[in-house]
Amino acid sequence: MLKITLPDNSVLEVSKGSTLADVAKQIGPGLAKAALAGRIDGRLVDLSSPVETDLAIEIVTAKDPAALEILRHTASHVLAQAVRHLYGEQVQYTIGPPLTDDFQYGFYYDFDLPQTITTDDLATIEKEMTKIVRADLPLKRLELAPQQAKKRFGGLGQSYKNEMIDDLLRNEKVSMVSLYEQGDFLDLCRGPHLPSTGKLGPFKLLAVAGAYWRGDSNNKMLTRIYGSAFFDKKQLAAHLEKLEKARKQDHRLLGRQLELFSIHEDIGPGLIHWHPKAGLVRHIIESFWKEEHLKRGYQIVYTPHIASERIYKTSGHLEKYGEMMYSPMDIDGQNYYVKPMNCPGHIRIYQTRPHSYRELPLRYCELGTVYRYEPAGTLHGMLRVRGFTQDDSHIFCTPEQLSDEVGGVLELADYMLKSFGYTYSVYLATRPEKFLGTEAQWDFATKALHQALESKNISYEIDPGGGVFYAPKIDLKVNDSLGRQWQGPTIQVDLNLPSADRFSITYVGPDNAEHEVIMIHRTVLGSMERFVGGLIEHFAGAFPLWLAPVQVAVLPISDKISEYAGQVHDGLLRANLRSQLNQTADTISAKIRQATLEKTPYMLVVGAKEAQARQVSVRHRSEGDLGTMSLDAFICRCQDEIDCKGKAG
């Protein structure tokens, strides 16, 4: 008999050779039925795993946080089996991992297929998957010597699998590899898996896409099928609903419906035209941005949109970012480029005279418009474009000031993100394998970033090796209303441009000697395009009052009271509220419908009764009728709401 310890610290005696499934059965029939996998000494294993010595064991059911990943992993195997059934022996299956952090997808599998497939084929594949689930095939784990495994896959014509085994041999020097078999399907896989395909919950195939073998664009393009799987129907339905909601909140759709922006084929892809309403939103954000920067000792600068190639040779951009820069134009026999970055201009401003340590830090900021070549296939509405305005800044400081400066940026970022109703999480990205500068510089800069985070009491995760080649950085990822993460503010300590090899940016220290300056490159919003595109989706087009292009729609019941309606409208304008007076011949219902669809925060319905009482009937776009009040009371309400921005909901 073996003594095993259960999670509640109780000890259970089981006979030798028992599997985890047996253990579950011994604990109770309910658990036996719910059991999906197990843990032996904390390590996730199959239910069929034998219990060999006295160990701490745990039975994993659907409630366990790890269960979803196992379920989805098995789902991907079932998908691969179905595809092989339908498209024949020539199907090569490659990798098919579960996804648990992805907003849309729960798993995928990459295939090298003898034919192309489309989304129309997904229903057929789903049907075949359902057959496999109904057949309730047990998933058997096999542990084989690599050569034996290669033989089996060779027999099945699975050359990708053999390539993967060769890699395991080379990189991990494995002596055994694990395979999973379900019916006529065999896959190389670490596991664990559900005990049988019948345990698979509801699933849905969602998309067909291309994906490079091993994610390398030099390799063959495979066919990827995405899907998701859950434990119960409600979860799947809720997930599909969430995807549908996201689709409706797509900024490209809302951008058209709300007349926010447009892109024109004959002007060029990836080039945004800001219509008046989005223009106003951007103006408000930029004013807010400038105000907050000036309060914090930033200085606003402007730099030209084109520059001679000489500066980009010095900066190294031509060499490192040349592919992202547009072809040069000839000006008086010299090559000029449209700027892809703002830093060189800021550096040259700094360098127009020597700087004392007493003047530092200097914080130059610019809403700088840059143009970068982005491959055609990557363009996406306002979120991925070819011309965009960065809310850029370069801070020049001494090494002693670095940590405080980073802290200041973190404070600013926090303040601004909260104003837009965003929460965020923080990542510190450390030295990558390939890097410029010395290890000592990296250690110093990384430590300063750590310090800044600690002193602000900010909890963060380390992203080891995630820094850019010239800088360690802090990234803030913002969480939007749908639970998606976006790249937000980023703070980089540039160890390249200030160096003697590049710009030799210096200051004069108290010792009267020149020292290399510390340069921080940071952005809070990213780019106006991406930020506003993200905001549109975050708010589903319903901008909070302080950002709404039209804040109040004045809706007269009929044109008999147009005089009073005009007075209300003027009163709002005088109170600095953005009001729009609807004087059309529509019925009041139609006017309300129109303003609601335009997502105008407040509607003021005015008719004979209101004119008589010198009041307004207030309606909110989502809360409906709020009753009548005086115009002054309404204006006060709006001003309070505007002052709170996104912070008070």
Add this chain to the structure above:
RNA sequence: GCCAGGGUAGCUCAACGGUAGAGCUCCUGUUUUGUAAACAGGGGGUUGUCGGUUCGAAUCCGACCCCUGGCUCCA
């Protein structure tokens, strides 16, 4: 850039080898309205572009442009 799918009126979509159609938007007129769509009439398309097949092409074929979903990449 790569793989796949797509492009019909400003928008959403129909027609899928035989004279391009609807709803909304827009314009005009009537209606003077009480909390998400009053009524009537009218305008609007070389079917993304160019070429080919055909008696005849929105429809079939090819090239290019653009869009969508991904991949690589990225603010």
